[in-house]
Every structure is written in C-alpha cells, then in structure tokens.
Amino acid sequence: MSLRAPVSRSRVPVHASAPLLRSRRPWVEHWLDTCGDLQALKASHPMMDAVIDEIDGRMIRIGDQWLADFASCNYLGFDLDREIIESIPAYLDTWGTHPSWSRLLGSPVLYEEIEARLTELLGSEDSLVLPTITHIHMSVIPLLAASGTIFLDARAHKTIYDGCQVARARGAAVKRFRFEDPDHLDELLRAERDPTRLVCMDGVNSMTGNAPDIRAFAAVAREHGALLYVDDAHGFGVIGERRPDELCAYGARGNSVVRHCDETYDDIVLVAGFSKAYSSLLAFIACPTEVKDLLKVAAAPYLYSGPSPIASLAGVLVGFDVNERRGDELRRVLRERTRRVLDCLHRLGIHTPNQSGFPIVEIPLRDDRRIDAVGRLLFERGVYVTLAAYPLVPRDEVGFRVQLTAANTDTEVDMLIAALEELAERGELRTEDEVGFVLTSSDR
Numbered sequence: 115m116s117l118r119a120p121v122s123r124s125r126v127p128v129h130a131s132a133p134l135l136r137s138r139r140p141w142v143e144h145w146l147d148t149c150g151d152l153q154a155l156k157a158s159h160p161m162m163d164a165v166i167d168e169i170d171g172r173m174i175r176i177g178d179q180w181l182a183d184f185a186s187c188n189y190l191g192f193d194l195d196r197e198i199i200e201s202i203p204a205y206l207d208t209w210g211t212h213p214s215w216s217r218l219l220g221s222p223v224l225y226e227e228i229e230a231r232l233t234e235l236l237g238s239e240d241s242l243v244l245p246t247i248t249h250i251h252m253s254v255i256p257l258l259a260a261s262g263t264i265f266l267d268a269r270a271h272k273t274i275y276d277g278c279q280v281a282r283a284r285g286a287a288v289k290r291f292r293f294e295d296p297d298h299l300d301e302l303l304r305a306e307r308d309p310t311r312l313v314c315m316d317g318v319n320s321m322t323g324n325a326p327d328i329r330a331f332a333a334v335a336r337e338h339g340a341l342l343y344v345d346d347a348h349g350f351g352v353i354g355e356r357r358p359d360e361l362c363a364y365g366a367r368g369n370s371v372v373r374h375c376d377e378t379y380d381d382i383v384l385v386a387g388f389s390k391a392y393s394s395l396l397a398f399i400a401c402p403t404e405v406k407d408l409l410k411v412a413a414a415p416y417l418y419s420g421p422s423p424i425a426s427l428a429g430v431l432v433g434f435d436v437n438e439r440r441g442d443e444l445r446r447v448l449r450e451r452t453r454r455v456l457d458c459l460h461r462l463g464i465h466t467p468n469q470s471g472f473p474i475v476e477i478p479l480r481d482d483r484r485i486d487a488v489g490r491l492l493f494e495r496g497v498y499v500t501l502a503a504y505p506l507v508p509r510d511e512v513g514f515r516v517q518l519t520a521a522n523t524d525t526e527v528d529m530l531i532a533a534l535e536e537l538a539e540r541g542e543l544r545t546e547d548e549v550g551f552v553l554t555s556s557d558r
C-alpha cells in the first residue's frame with residue numbers, strides 16, 4: 115500500500131501535512147473503523163484469537179476452562195483417528211518431514227498417487243493438487259477469466275472474491291449475481307456481449323450450510339457458453355453421490371457437490387480442499403487434463419510456492435483408505451449429531467438458515483449488539499463456537515456458527531443443546547416468527 119496517496123490527494127502542502135498524517139495514521143484508522151466491532155471482540159473475548167492449551171478428543175482447554183469444540187472443520191474426525199495418526203510416521207521415515215521443491219521442479223510420487231485416487235473418487239477427467247484453496251483461487255481464477263467477464267455469486271467466500279480482484283487487476287470484468295438465484299445469473303449472461311465468461315460460486319455455503327442448486331446453475335452456464343467454477347471446501351468429504359444403499363442423506367463416498375447433485379463435470383471446474391474433512395493441508399482442482407497441463411506452467415503456486423508437508427500428503431492417502439472403509443458410517447454419525455441440534459432449534463422455534471441438514475448451523479442473534487454477552491455465556495457453559503461478528507457477516511446476520519464433526523460425542527451435543535435452550539429462554543436468539551422482520555442496531 116502506498117502511504118503517499120493521502121498526501122497527494124490533500125490540498126495541504128506536504129511539509130505542513132506530514133506531522134498530522136503521522137498522528138492520524140489514516141491507513142490504520144480506516145481499517146480500525148471498518149473492523150472496530152471485530153477488533154473489540156478480539157481484544158477482550160475468550161472465544162476470539164484464543165490460545166488452546168490442550169485437547170482431549172473434541173474437548174479443548176483454554177486456560178482453566180474445558181470446552182466442547184463446535185468450531186472445528188475436521189468433519190470426519192480424521193485429525194483424531196488412530197489409524198491415520200499411526201500410519202503417518204512410516205511416511206516421515208521414508209520421505210522426511212518436508213519435500214521443499216516447488217511442484218514444477220519435482221514432487222514425491224505421493225502426489226501422483228493422491229491425484230490418481232482423487233480423480234477416481236470424484237469421477238472427474240483429471241485433478242491437480244496445490245497447498246490451499248486460497249492459492250488456487252488467486253492463481254486459477256485470473257487464468258480462466260483471462261480478459262473476459264466473471265459472474266460472481268454475491269455471497270461467495272472471501273477467497274473467491276480475492277481471486278476475482280486479481281483477475282480484475284489483469285483485465286477481467288466482474289459482475290455479481292444474487293445469491294442462490296440462477297435466474298439472475300441467466301439475466302446477466304443473456305445481456306453480456308463478452309464471449310469469455312466464468313461463473314464463480316460456493317458449493318456448500320460456509321454460513322448457511324446449504325448447497326446451491328448446481329444443476330440449475332450448470333444449465334444456465336452451459337446455455338450461455340460459460341465455465342462454472344465451484345468451491346466446495348465444506349462439501350468435499352461430507353456429501354457425495356446418491357445411491358439406493360446410502361447410509362444417510364449426505365450420500366455416499368463424500369465425493370462432493372457435483373456428484374451429490376448428479377451432475378457431470380462438463381463445463382464445471384470443482385475446487386475443494388483436504389484441510390477440512392480430511393484434516394490435511396492440501397487442496398485440489400478437478401479439471402480436464404488440458405487445463406491441468408496449462409496450470410502446470412501458468413499457475414504461480416505450481417511454479418513458485420512450497421509444497422504441503424509429508425504428514426499432510428500421508429494424511430490424505432491414508433484418509434482415502436479410511437474414507438472407503440469407514441467414511442459412510444462416519445457421515446451417518448455426523449448426520450445424526452447434526453440432526454439432534456437442528457431438531458432442538460426446530461423444537462424451540464429458533465431460526466437457522468440451514469435447510470440441508472449438513473453440519474454447518476448458523477444461529478443469528480435477535481440483537482447484534484449482544485454478540486459479546488452471548489459468546490461469554492456459551493464460553494462459561496463450556497461450548498466453543500465460531501462467533502460471526504460484523505464485518506465478517508452483515509449486521510443483520512450477526513450470531514454464531516456451530517459445526518458438528520463425527521468426533522463430537524453425544525455428551526458434547528447435550529452441552530450445546532442445554533446452552534441453546536438457555537439462550538432461547540433468555541430471548542437472545544431470533545425466532546422463526548421474527549424472520550422477515552429483522553431489527554438491526556441501525557434501525558432500532
């Protein structure tokens with residue numbers, strides 16, 4: 115960031131404005147203003163920027179307080195799985211802790227094995243792995259968009275937005291379509307004259323916990339010659355292909371939203387990661403071999419970034435085995451734990467946007483100004499959640515997000531349910547009846 119910009123816009127002579135600027139620090143103040151609520155929470159709240167001193171299963175200790183962790187994204191519990199933990203040292207003995215070549219230079223054969231097994235699991239033409247989804251968005255979105263037009267889901271994840279910003283800096287145009295609204299996308303694409311079109315959106319949404327209607331979006335994209343780019347960070351490993359013998363409505367094999375919606379990969383690029391359901395630092399893009407070959411020479415992280423540690427590569431490979439043998443049973447347990455929480459909210463008449471039954475349950479507050487107090491009550495009752503404060507979410511969606519994992523016990527879910535009952539009793543949570551008549555601090 116150039117610190118000179120405010121000076122050159124000022125009409126005050128540079129020599130006179132310099133001390134004033136030093137004391138005002140406008141580049142800091144702008145952000146403190148925007149992130150003030152979050153900054154205040156971070157500075158004082160035990161559930162923000164916390165130091166976790168110890169874990170025991172899905173219980174975590176912060177200072178003297180033990181809490182049931184409902185903020186983990188380790189949906190299948192692979193982070194605590196004995197079979198996975200005990201398999202990793204043999205990989206370290208063979209490969210050391212870290213490869214440290216950029217992928218263009220060379221990759222341990224583990225990468226080939228991962229990409230082959232992943233491609234088979236997804237049923238895609240090919241796949242390429244890179245360290246994180248953020249790396250993929252920042253490098254692949256600008257490549258696929260070129261100097262064309264990106265149609266961006268208005269509620270897409272921040273990392274997709276950032277990828278689109280890089281694309282814009284390289285000459286692409288960005289237009290936003292309304293969340294969960296394929297008709298609006300259709301309208302925008304119909305009016306567009308640019309022949310290069312990329313549609314970017316989330317799979318399972320990280321706040322609502324719902325999946326988009328991929329079939330409807332794919333149909334619109336195909337009709338208008340656009341490529342659909344989907345980030346299913348939260349769906350991969352959790353939801354998968356529907357089968358008559360599936361153990362629960364999440365589907366089978368955890369092979370992500372495209373298969374869950376019974377779509378093909380024609381004109382669809384799927385991006386997701388192993389850092390949530392598979393508990394390993396690695397991410398992937400499922401794409402045609404032609405695109406993979408292009409990415410190997412044009413996507414910066416393949417050329418310049420360091421690779422994932424061996425423990426993560428091993429975690430993914432052993433994770434594939436565990437997924438094939440026990441994954442569907444773990445997903446059944448995950449579905450059951452989630453169902454208990456959703457049933458509780460339903461019984462209490464408390465609103466959540468979750469209509470899918472997937473394990474992300476956002477619970478908005480009646481009064482966004484109560485976020486600090488509500489978070490403290492949850493902390494005192496031994497329940498750890500993600501606080502969704504402004505500006506992480508719009509003010510009328512301020513609340514907290516609960517994530518279930520297969521490693522959460524029924525006793526931990528009991529603790530969560532007791533805390534939800536208490537918050538509902540105190541009138542802190544928004545009821546179903548109030549939805550549509552939302553009060554925020556600005557209109558109170």
Ligand SMILES: Cc1ncc(COP(=O)(O)O)c(C=O)c1O
Pocket residue numbers: 245246247248249271273316320345346347348387389397
């Ligand atoms: C939808 C979505 N996309 C991308 C990311 C970032 O993933 P990564 O840590 O692999 O960069 C997240 C992280 O929470 C996410 O929820």
